Amino acid sequence: MPSPARAAPSAAAPALSPARRRAVLAVVIAASVLDLLDSTITNVAAPTIAADLRGGDALVQWLGAGYALALGVLLVPGGRLGDKYGRRRVFLAGITGFTLASVACGLASDPASLIAARLVQGAFGALLIPQGFGILSAVFPRDQLGTAFSAFLPALGGSAVGGPVLAAGLIEADLFGLGWRAMFLINIVLGGVIVLAAARLLPKDRGDDAVSLDGPGAALLAAAMLGLLHGLIDGSAHGWGAVPLLSLAAGLAFFALFARRQRTAANPLIEPSLLLNRGFTSGLVLGAAYFAAVSGLLYVLSLFMQKGLGFTPVRAALGLAPVAAGIVVASVASHRLIARLGRRLIVAGLVVTLAGTGWLLALVLTSGTAAGGWSLVAPVLVVGLGMGTCSGTVYVITVGDIDPAESGSAGGSLTAVQQLANAVGAAAVTTVYFGSLTGGQAGAAARSLTVTAVTTLVCCALVWLLPRAAAPRHH
Numbered sequence: 001m002p003s004p005a006r007a008a009p010s011a012a013a014p015a016l017s018p019a020r021r022r023a024v025l026a027v028v029i030a031a032s033v034l035d036l037l038d039s040t041i042t043n044v045a046a047p048t049i050a051a052d053l054r055g056g057d058a059l060v061q062w063l064g065a066g067y068a069l070a071l072g073v074l075l076v077p078g079g080r081l082g083d084k085y086g087r088r089r090v091f092l093a094g095i096t097g098f099t100l101a102s103v104a105c106g107l108a109s110d111p112a113s114l115i116a117a118r119l120v121q122g123a124f125g126a127l128l129i130p131q132g133f134g135i136l137s138a139v140f141p142r143d144q145l146g147t148a149f150s151a152f153l154p155a156l157g158g159s160a161v162g163g164p165v166l167a168a169g170l171i172e173a174d175l176f177g178l179g180w181r182a183m184f185l186i187n188i189v190l191g192g193v194i195v196l197a198a199a200r201l202l203p204k205d206r207g208d209d210a211v212s213l214d215g216p217g218a219a220l221l222a223a224a225m226l227g228l229l230h231g232l233i234d235g236s237a238h239g240w241g242a243v244p245l246l247s248l249a250a251g252l253a254f255f256a257l258f259a260r261r262q263r264t265a266a267n268p269l270i271e272p273s274l275l276l277n278r279g280f281t282s283g284l285v286l287g288a289a290y291f292a293a294v295s296g297l298l299y300v301l302s303l304f305m306q307k308g309l310g311f312t313p314v315r316a317a318l319g320l321a322p323v324a325a326g327i328v329v330a331s332v333a334s335h336r337l338i339a340r341l342g343r344r345l346i347v348a349g350l351v352v353t354l355a356g357t358g359w360l361l362a363l364v365l366t367s368g369t370a371a372g373g374w375s376l377v378a379p380v381l382v383v384g385l386g387m388g389t390c391s392g393t394v395y396v397i398t399v400g401d402i403d404p405a406e407s408g409s410a411g412g413s414l415t416a417v418q419q420l421a422n423a424v425g426a427a428a429v430t431t432v433y434f435g436s437l438t439g440g441q442a443g444a445a446a447r448s449l450t451v452t453a454v455t456t457l458v459c460c461a462l463v464w465l466l467p468r469a470a471a472p473r474h475h
Contacts, residue, residue: 016139020201024139025148027197028132031095032152033159034190035125038102039067039422040160041167041183042118043302044317048171049180055111057434058237062115064299064426065229070122071129072419073222076269076412077213079130086207087131087138092198094128099191106184130412135202157328161321168313212267220258221269225420227251229427236431269416271409274402280410282465283398284417286346289462290394291421293455294353294387296429298323300448301360301380303433308369308441315373322377326384327391334389342469343397346390347460353386354456361449368442400467 042063050059082090101121108114167183175182231248262268305316359379395414436444
């Protein structure tokens with residue numbers, strides 16, 4: 001979903017008819033749905049793809065982490081490119097590149113080419129997604145923006161449930177003998193329709209040549225994240241020799257250079273003043289840890305269902321559907337409760353996540369690979385309810401006491417950190433899983449669940465450093 005914190009809404013909307021505005025809204029939502037579909041489909045498809053391409057465990061880890069890495073690193077620069085060159089132009093470049101990268105994914109002949117295509121796909125997603133809010137802010141009058149954005153939740157919620165099921169269905173249907181490739185190649189149609197509709201419907205805008213980009217900062221962050229991910233994945237796949245350890249060390253060194261760059265750059269990706277704000281920094285750390293833990297958990301659950309319990313991809317996708325349902329239900333409820341409960345709502349979400357994770361751990365320890373599919377429904381739903389309670393609440397509270405002038409940098413930074421956390425979490429928790437397989441599938445799942453539970457428990461302590469309440473709303 002487009003980040004509302006990145007750009008200020010336009011004071012006056014262009015004179016478009018209500019029907020044209022709804023059409024523009026549909027285009028922006030369709031692009032967000034397409035991004036969500038392609039970010040989640042590998043959760044259930046990774047084992048099938050890895051087996052077909054003989055990519056092993058490393059490919060399973062890279063499929064999800066690579067996409068989230070490129071998206072997270074380039075999300076803030078992508079938003080500024082829209083400000084500089086015009087959101088319509090960058091949106092069209094993003095959706096066109098995203099569609100072509102999807103085709104490259106579908107035609108990949110080996111693990112390296114597929115990983116490269118996923119990285120490119122995530123990079124174009126970072127051009128595409130940030131433009132949505134600015135486009136809608138320019139099209140809709142200020143008093144109608146809330147109604148416009150309320151359309152995102154059911155669309156994205158339905159996609160979160162239906163996307164992995166559709167992907168798994170395409171794999172099992174084996175259309176034209178394409179197998180897993182069909183779930184990428186279908187974007188020729190989906191992306192092509194969005195390209196044509198966007199070219200016809202999106203309003204033209206000139207952009208602002210005065211906007212500048214911190215290219216070196218983005219490059220240092222990319223190098224840091226690539227080093228860390230390569231170290232984690234290579235270490236778990238081939239043992240902890242010199243190469244993965246040097247890769248991790250290089251990643252940390254590049255991250256130190258990135259932090260230094262943020263203090264000296266004229267237009268940093270993260271405003272240095274934000275990092276001096278205890279509440280914001282605590283929320284950044286809490287969000288990174290929590291989203292890394294739960295994204296890794298979902299990946300491990302899919303692996304355990306397929307490799308440990310023998311589920312087909314479709315059955316695994318249906319087994320994870322309660323997570324998406326719980327996220328949607330809890331997100332709606334949290335929106336209504338956040339003003340009254342403040343940061344206590346985050347505590348509630350963390351406790352619910354911990355309860356669901358503990359329930360799953362108890363099932364794995366007692367039943368192992370004999371656990372039935374129905375026994376997983378309730379704890380998986382509880383995990384989803386915890387995620388939905390935390391997902392928006394953490395960042396709404398985190399920006400509760402920042403200066404309004406810093407809201408753009410804060411919103412972009414938080415959204416990017418969530419994507420990077422998804423990448424690191426998918427790599428880190430699956431590293432624990434694959435590294436524990438000598439004790440069997442149940443033992444590997446149990447260790448991964450334990451890591452998630454401990455991380456969530458640590459997050460409970462960080463909550464009390466956050467602002468007490470969300471920032472007041474201005475009308």
